[in-house]
Amino acid sequence: MGNNVLVFAEQRDGILKKVAYEMLTAGAKLAADLGGSVEAVLVGSGLDGLPDMLAQYGATKVYVADDPALGLYSSEAYTDTLAALAGQVEPAVLLVGATAMGRDLAPRLAACLGVGLASDCTALEIDGGQLLATRPIFAGKALAQIKLNSNPQMATVRPNVLAVQEPDPGASATVEPIGAVTAQMRARVVEIAGAGEGEIDVAEADIIVSGGRGVGGPDGFEPIRHLAKTLGAAVGASRAAVDAGWIEHAHQVGQTGKTVTPNLYIACGISGAIQHLAGMKTSKVIVAVNKDPEAPIFKLANYGIVGDLFQVVPAMEEEFKKVLAE
Amino acid sequence: MAYHSVVLVKQVPDTANITGQAMKEDGTINRAALPAVFNPEDLNALEMALQVKEAHGGQVTVLTMGPPRAADVLRQALYRGADRVILLTDRKTAGSDTLATSYVLKCAVEAIGTHLAAWDLVFCGRQAIDGDTAQVGPQVAEKLGLPQITYAEEILALRNGEIVARRALPLGTETVQCALPCLLTVVGSANVPRPPNVRRMMAYKLAATPFDYPELLERWPEFETEEALDRYLAERDQRILVWNAADVGADYGRVGLAGSPTKVLKVDFVSLGASDNREVEDSPQELAEMVRELVQDYIL
Numbered sequence: 003m004g005n006n007v008l009v010f011a012e013q014r015d016g017i018l019k020k021v022a023y024e025m026l027t028a029g030a031k032l033a034a035d036l037g038g039s040v041e042a043v044l045v046g047s048g049l050d051g052l053p054d055m056l057a058q059y060g061a062t063k064v065y066v067a068d069d070p071a072l073g074l075y076s077s078e079a080y081t082d083t084l085a086a087l088a089g090q091v092e093p094a095v096l097l098v099g100a101t102a103m104g105r106d107l108a109p110r111l112a113a114c115l116g117v118g119l120a121s122d123c124t125a126l127e128i129d130g131g132q133l134l135a136t137r138p139i140f141a142g143k144a145l146a147q148i149k150l151n152s153n154p155q156m157a158t159v160r161p162n163v164l165a166v167q168e169p170d171p172g173a174s175a176t177v178e179p180i181g182a183v184t185a186q187m188r189a190r191v192v193e194i195a196g197a198g199e200g201e202i203d204v205a206e207a208d209i210i211v212s213g214g215r216g217v218g219g220p221d222g223f224e225p226i227r228h229l230a231k232t233l234g235a236a237v238g239a240s241r242a243a244v245d246a247g248w249i250e251h252a253h254q255v256g257q258t259g260k261t262v263t264p265n266l267y268i269a270c271g272i273s274g275a276i277q278h279l280a281g282m283k284t285s286k287v288i289v290a291v292n293k294d295p296e297a298p299i300f301k302l303a304n305y306g307i308v309g310d311l312f313q314v315v316p317a318m319e320e321e322f323k324k325v326l327a328e
Numbered sequence: 329m330a331y332h333s334v335v336l337v338k339q340v341p342d343t344a345n346i347t348g349q350a351m352k353e354d355g356t357i358n359r360a361a362l363p364a365v366f367n368p369e370d371l372n373a374l375e376m377a378l379q380v381k382e383a384h385g386g387q388v389t390v391l392t393m394g395p396p397r398a399a400d401v402l403r404q405a406l407y408r409g410a411d412r413v414i415l416l417t418d419r420k421t422a423g424s425d426t427l428a429t430s431y432v433l434k435c436a437v438e439a440i441g442t443h444l445a446a447w448d449l450v451f452c453g454r455q456a457i458d459g460d461t462a463q464v465g466p467q468v469a470e471k472l473g474l475p476q477i478t479y480a481e482e483i484l485a486l487r488n489g490e491i492v493a494r495r496a497l498p499l500g501t502e503t504v505q506c507a508l509p510c511l512l513t514v515v516g517s518a519n520v521p522r523p524p525n526v527r528r529m530m531a532y533k534l535a536a537t538p539f540d541y542p543e544l545l546e547r548w549p550e551f552e553t554e555e556a557l558d559r560y561l562a563e564r565d566q567r568i569l570v571w572n573a574a575d576v577g578a579d580y581g582r583v584g585l586a587g588s589p590t591k592v593l594k595v596d597f598v599s600l601g602a603s604d605n606r607e608v609e610d611s612p613q614e615l616a617e618m619v620r621e622l623v624q625d626y627i628l
Contacts, residue, residue: 077478110467122461188475289618305608318615
């Protein structure tokens with residue numbers, strides 16, 4: 003077994019996911035504690051230029067499986083390709099982003115390698131030469147600390163939680179092409195349909211503007227969408243708004259929806275059911291707008307505004323526009 | 329063509345609907361006070377399997393792994409339309425992590441194929457609300473050597489040994505074509521699970537495992553022995569099949585704590601509350617000040 007950290011650098015259509023940089027930054031620190039280095043692996047088709055980007059964020063070596071057959075994600079081919087690489091380079095730690103792709107890939111890969119997997123981790127450290135992973139359980143209501151007695155020690159990492167280092171434009175990495183293992187590809191993607199134009203996934207967003215029962219109907223999300231657009235934010239929703247059919251399930255924050263960790267969470271017309279609070283309480287700054295001064299959300303909010311969201315949200319948007327224009 | 333679907337379900341503490349009784353003073357949760365429920369997305373998986381049966385014919389087998397009381401979710405499955413239910417229970421599997429769990433489940437699904445009836449489809453919920461790991465589905469698929477369709481929202485076609493299904497992803501959808509047999513993990517937006525059917529509740533009102541016999545004998549002393557009760561229930565199709573890890577050919581070295589590389593060192597319940605809390609007036613001046621602070625603090 004080696005003492006390197008291997009990061010699966012997820013990309014789609016040649017665009018790297020930000021969580022890859024977050025994992026490289028965290029991975030470099032883990033590798034230093036293990037006396038090894040942090041390396042990355044790219045899987046896909048047409049990956050020119052991406053290894054340089056990974057080098058800037060700390061990867062000392064980038065393994066590249068570039069094959070037309072890997073252009074679209076395949077659970078089987080990606081698993082088999084990465085399993086072959088892991089068997090060959092024997093990393094001490096193997097990190098995958100806890101994205102939709104990562105959550106499909108990592109458990110399958112762990113089963114293939116016969117190792118344990120800590121899911122959706124929010125903190126990673128080395129303790130006594132071993133990975134110590136922290137992950138939320140019970141929909142964010144508790145934190146569990148996990149150790150893995152198998153090699154490699156595998157974890158998926160929640161996007162947007164770990165800090166990213168400043169890129170070093172002068173850094174370079176060794177690039178090593180590796181073979182694609184595409185013998186088994188029984189499930190094939192035949193069609194991809196995108197969401198609404200410009201929409202951002204709440205699970206990966208830096209800023210979320212969220213609406214709840216207080217928006218009153220599907221049209222009530224309009225001021226929320228406007229503010230989100232101004233801020234480059236994702237649109238979130240409480241279960242009440244989703245259950246009422248005002249917005250699609252993909253936007254839901256909280257239990258059976260998603261746990262989110264943005265820098266800024268603006269809750270509009272959300273009273274703050276326990277499930278919702280658990281799903282967004284790790285946001286760095288929380289702003290709440292609600293008519294009811296007794297709403298539980300105010301207990302969690304850094305900034306609480308008692309008022310009508312249909313007046314406050316557009317007014318807030320104007321102020322953001324002014325400040326951002328400066 | 330008819331299809332045999334195997335549905336893997338789990339009984340979980342109800343972390344979704346936490347009531348005041350389960351909340352402690354400090355805002356943390358008393359896990360023991362949470363009721364045990366059918367994992368929500370496993371109900372969506374069962375519903376999808378039942379719809380396959382209704383559209384194409386075939387049968388639905390529901391399997392759960394857990395302590396004897398997990399038979400509750402099997403009764404729930406019978407009431408909703410499952411043809412056969414199996415409780416996989418074994419003290420030696422206690423403490424299994426997802427790797428060990430998926431190994432035992434793989435053995436059990438293979439045993440269903442060998443001893444009961446060959447299957448075409450395996451369904452699971454996307455994730456369980458206690459651990460939220462979403463690991464077991466893909467791990468069972470890998471161990472069974474099956475292709476997987478995670479985040480499945482709808483089966484669009486099922487014919488000629490192939491399935492076409494739509495996956496619900498965070499941003500949009502993906503349509504996947506796959507050879508059978510295959511494993512699907514089903515999301516909550518897939519369907520509205522049917523409620524228990526009253527006629528089936530009547531038909532299966534005695535459904536029990538041998539673990540229930542001591543209690544049943546107290547209620548019906550006329551049976552006198554467990555054997556007599558067992559014969560009576562078996563004749564009426566009310567005996568829930570129970571397997572242990574050895575019954576499904578699992579190697580005890582690979583289950584329970586021994587087979588689990590993942591060790592949970594500690595669990596800290598977190599309390600909900602802001603450290604720095606401020607009220608902002610609904611006035612242009614105060615909003616402008618807040619926005620400036622947000623921007624200056626490098627949040628934007």
